[in-house]
Amino acid sequence: MTASIDFYDGRSARRQGVVLRLDGDRLCLDGEAVSRSYPIDACRLDEPLGGAPRVLTLPDGGHCEIPRTSGGADLLAQLGARLGTRDGASGAVARLQRRWTVALASLVVTVAALAAAYQWGLPWAAGIVAPRIPAALTQHISDAALSTLDRTLLKPSALPEERQQALRSRMAAVLGPPQGGAGRPAYALHFRQGPMPNAFALPSGDVVVFDSLVKLAGSDDEVVAVMAHELGHVAYRHGLRQLLQSSVVAYAVGLYLGDVSSLASGMAALVLEFRYSRDFESEADRYAADRLRQAGLSPELLGQILLRLEQNQSTHSDERGTLLASHPDIQARVAALQALSP
Ligand SMILES: [Zn+2]
Incomplete structure (x- = not known):
């Protein structure tokens, strides 16, 4: 020995x-x-x-x-x-297994922490920051987004001027004057031709309605119901909150990849997709239901046009940028709106 x-x-x-x-x-x-x-x-x-x-x-x-x-x-x-x-080997294996267990555990903890930050931390921070963004900057972001969309995706409306005016008047009668007030956001109504029946609101309160949505609607009040929903997104600043969250993620990814210019493309993609979370959609639906009821209209108007959109969608499922993607769980939302109706 x-x-x-x-x-x-x-x-x-x-x-x-x-x-x-x-x-x-x-x-x-x-x-x-x-x-x-x-x-x-x-x-x-x-x-x-x-x-x-x-x-x-x-x-x-x-x-x-x-x-x-x-x-x-x-x-x-x-x-x-x-x-x-x-x-020998058994000791090495045991040590290796302990190392892997520790490595896996710390990986799980890290991923969970990142997921929690993404799931709750980021929306929380965005919710704090969004209301503090000055109105001038909000308008600037919105104008830039609309002019980008006008260059790339949208065409001028083909609706006759008197048709547009009639819808503006109806919107003002139901949802109040464009200058807002009493806790209601100011708004401006625009008409465009878009790739499919849809409407969206920019954080400034600029509401854009596509001609095809007006044609699809069973009545002008159904269009107004969609406008009320979009004003809900404005009132709760969903657009800015979503933009902030996506920007932080895009910025972090950009830093990680060493390419900060991806921030810009991330923003453009967000504006083009105008996709909101389920919670934001429900919140905007409830806002619309309140506003419609205050005006003596039924929240079911919104449910009706959502169903029309869903039906239209299923026959044109190959088109890009679907409203269904931005408005998931149509059936659940329609049921919720029925429950909110008198
Ligand atoms: Zn929405």
């Missing part, structure tokens, strides 16, 4: 060849210029790391490197039995 072992005394980097020997409770170390012995229980045999020599740490700060082959193996087996650590 003797073998030539590399010994380092812990004070110099010099390597010395020694012989290690177990003698009862003591470990004896003998070399040309050194002769020591230690209580075996005060020594520590490190866990194996790949095929590297095992390191035996000595109580005086020195250490030995014991090869895993050629004589070292016998010594390691005895030391391992004595010091309670297992030699």
Whole structure:
């Protein structure tokens, strides 16, 4: 059970060849210029790391490197039995498993923390910041978004001017004058030709209604019901909140990828998709239901046009940018609106 072992005394980097020997409770170390012995229980045999020599740490700060082959193996087996650590693959596997468990656990915790920040932290922060964005900046963002859309996706309305005026008058009669007031947001009504029946509101209160939505509606009051829903998004600042959240994510991704210009394209994509969360849609629906009831109209008007949109959608399912994508769970929303009706 003797073998030539590399010994380092812990004070110099010099390597010395020694012989290690177990003698009862003591470990004896003998070399040309050194002769020591230690209580075996005060020594520590490190866990194996790949095929590297095992390191035996000595109580005086020195250490030995014991090869895993050629004589070292016998010594390691005895030391391992004595010091309670297992030699060879089983020890390595156990250590590796512990490492993986720790790594997986910290990965899970990290992902959960990021998900929580995304799920709750970001919307919370956006909800705080959105109302503090100055009106001038809100208008600027909205104008930029509308002119981008006018260049890329939208065409001027083909509705006759008197038809547009009639809808403006009806909107004012039901939802109040465009300048807002008494907690109601100011608004401006625009008509455009878009790729499918739809309407959207920009954070400034600019409500854009597509000609095809007017044609699809069973009555002007159904169009007004959609406008009321869009004003709900304005009143609760859903657009700004969504924009802030997406921008933070886009900015973080941009930083990570080292490409901050992706922020700009992220914003453009958001404006083009005008997609809201389910909570935002429900909130806007309830807002619309309140406004319609205050004007003596039934919240079911909104449910009716939602069903028309869904029906129209299912026959034109190949078109891009669907209102169904921005208004999920139509059936659930229609049921909720029925429940809100007198
Ligand atoms: Zn909506």
